[in-house]
Amino acid sequence: MEETRITRATFDEVFTPNYAPAAKLLERGLGSRVWDVEGTEYIDLSAGIAVNTLGHAAPEMISAVTAQASKIWHHSNAYASEPGIRLARTLVNNTFADKVFLCSSGGEANEAALKLARRFAFDNYGDGKHEIVSFQKAFHGRTLFTVSVGGQPKYTEGFGPVPEGIHHLPYNDLDALADVINERTCAVMVEPVQGEGGLIEGDPVFLQRLRDLCDANGALLIFDEVQSGVGRTGDFYAYMGYGIVPDILTSAKGLGGGIPIGAMLTTNEVAASLVIGTHGSTFGGNPLAASVANAVLDEVLRHGFLERVSEHAALLRAELEGIGDRFGIFSEVRGRGLWLGAVLQGDWVDRSKDVASAAFEAGVMVLRAGPNVVRFAPALNITREELTVGLSRFRRAVETLTLA
Numbered sequence: 001m002e003e004t005r006i007t008r009a010t011f012d013e014v015f016t017p018n019y020a021p022a023a024k025l026l027e028r029g030l031g032s033r034v035w036d037v038e039g040t041e042y043i044d045l046s047a048g049i050a051v052n053t054l055g056h057a058a059p060e061m062i063s064a065v066t067a068q069a070s071k072i073w074h075h076s077n078a079y080a081s082e083p084g085i086r087l088a089r090t091l092v093n094n095t096f097a098d099k100v101f102l103c104s105s106g107g108e109a110n111e112a113a114l115k116l117a118r119r120f121a122f123d124n125y126g127d128g129k130h131e132i133v134s135f136q137k138a139f140h141g142r143t144l145f146t147v148s149v150g151g152q153p154k155y156t157e158g159f160g161p162v163p164e165g166i167h168h169l170p171y172n173d174l175d176a177l178a179d180v181i182n183e184r185t186c187a188v189m190v191e192p193v194q195g196e197g198g199l200i201e202g203d204p205v206f207l208q209r210l211r212d213l214c215d216a217n218g219a220l221l222i223f224d225e226v227q228s229g230v231g232r233t234g235d236f237y238a239y240m241g242y243g244i245v246p247d248i249l250t251s252a253k254g255l256g257g258g259i260p261i262g263a264m265l266t267t268n269e270v271a272a273s274l275v276i277g278t279h280g281s282t283f284g285g286n287p288l289a290a291s292v293a294n295a296v297l298d299e300v301l302r303h304g305f306l307e308r309v310s311e312h313a314a315l316l317r318a319e320l321e322g323i324g325d326r327f328g329i330f331s332e333v334r335g336r337g338l339w340l341g342a343v344l345q346g347d348w349v350d351r352s353k354d355v356a357s358a359a360f361e362a363g364v365m366v367l368r369a370g371p372n373v374v375r376f377a378p379a380l381n382i383t384r385e386e387l388t389v390g391l392s393r394f395r396r397a398v399e400t401l402t403l404a
C-alpha cells in the first residue's frame with residue numbers, strides 16, 4: 001500500500017470542514033507540557049477543554065489502562081465487570097446520588113438526563129408535563145436535543161425542526177423565572193457555572209430559587225457539571241460549593257482525564273423510571289474507559305488534592321489580574337478554581353481568537369469561551385513551575401500583542 005505522508009494540509013483534505021485546528025500537529029504530552037511534530041514545546045493551560053485532569057501521560061492513568069488492556073476492553077451491557085461497578089460506587093459514595101448511568105460523552109449524559117426527566121414526568125404525572133427550562137448562552141452538547149436545550153441559537157440554525165417544549169431564560173435573572181417554571185415543567189437544566197457561555201458563575205440566590213421552583217412544581221433540577229465537575233472548581237462537584245443539591249447531575253470531560261466517558265447521576269426515586277430497555281449506550285461503562293476514570297477519581301479524591309487546586313487557582317487568578325492591570329487588556333478575571341475567564345476590553349473586545357493564537361505562538365495553549373473571553377483550564381495537577389512558565393509565556397504574548 002502507498003505510504004501516506006500526514007500533514008496539517010491532509011486534515012483539510014479528509015475531515016468534514018467543521019473544525020479549524022492550529023497550524024501545527026501535536027505529537028505528545030507529559031504533565032502540562034505538549035510537543036508538536038517539529039519538537040516545539042507548549043505549556044498546556046487548556047487541558048483539552050477541561051478534560052486532562054491529571055495532565056498528559058499521567059503514570060496513574062498509564063498503569064490503569066495498561067493493566068486493563070490485557071484483561072478485557074469491552075463487553076456489552078448484557079454483562080458487568082468490576083471497573084464500571086467500582087466507578088459507579090465511587091460516584092455514589094462521594095455525591096448526593098444513589099444511581100449512575102454510564103455513557104461516553106457529556107452530550108450523551110445530558111441526552112440521558114433530559115430523556116429521563118421526560119420519562120419520570122410521564123410515569124408520575126402522565127401526559128402534558130414535558131416542558132424543559134434552560135438558559136441563554138448555556139451549552140449542553142451537540143445532539144439535536146442538547147443543542148435545542150442549549151442557549152446558543154447558532155447551534156440549532158438549519159437543523160430544525162427541534163424538539164418541542166423548551167424555554168430559554170436569561171441566566172441569573174430571578175425576575176424571568178416565576179411564570180415559566182410551572183406545572184407543565186418536567187425539568188430545569190442549568191450549568192452551575194456557565195463554561196462555554198463565558199465563565200459566568202451562577203448566583204447562589206438564583207440557583208437556590210431554581211431548586212425551590214422545581215420543588216414547588218414537581219420538576220427535576222438537572223445540573224450540567226460536564227465542565228465544572230471532577231474538581232475543576234476546587235470542589236469535587238460545583239454543587240457542593242453552592243450547597244444546592246440537584247436531582248440529576250451530568251459529568252464527563254475531566255471524569256475520564258482523556259478517555260471518553262460520561263456519567264449521569266441521580267436518586268433512587270428518579271432512577272426508577274429508567275427500567276430495562278428504556279435507555280442504553282454500547283460503550284457506556286466499558287471496562288477500559290471505566291478503569292481510567294477510576295484512576296482519575298482515586299487521585300482527585302486523595303486527601304489534599306483539591307486543596308492544591310485552590311492554591312494554584314489563587315496563583316493563576318492573581319497573575320492574570322496582574323497581566324490585565326499591566327496591559328489594560330482585561331476588564332475582569334472571573335470563574336472558580338482552575339477554570340478562569342479573562343474578559344477582554346477596549347480595543348481587544350471580541351478578539352479572544354487573536355489572543356489565543358498569539359499565546360500558542362509564544363508557547364502556551366489557552367482556550368476561548370466565546371469571542372470575548374480567554375479561558376484557562378489547566379490540568380488540576382499542574383505544577384507551580386509549569387504554571388509559572390505558562391503564565392510568563394502568556395504575559396509575553398499579551399505584551400507582544402498590545403505593544404505591536
Ligand code: PLP
Pocket residue numbers: 049105106107108110139140141142191195196224225226227228252253
Ligand atoms: N455540557 C457542558 C457544560 C459542556 O461544556 C460540554 C462540552 O463542552 C458538553 C456538555 C458536551 O460534552 P461533549 O462534548 O463531551 O458531548
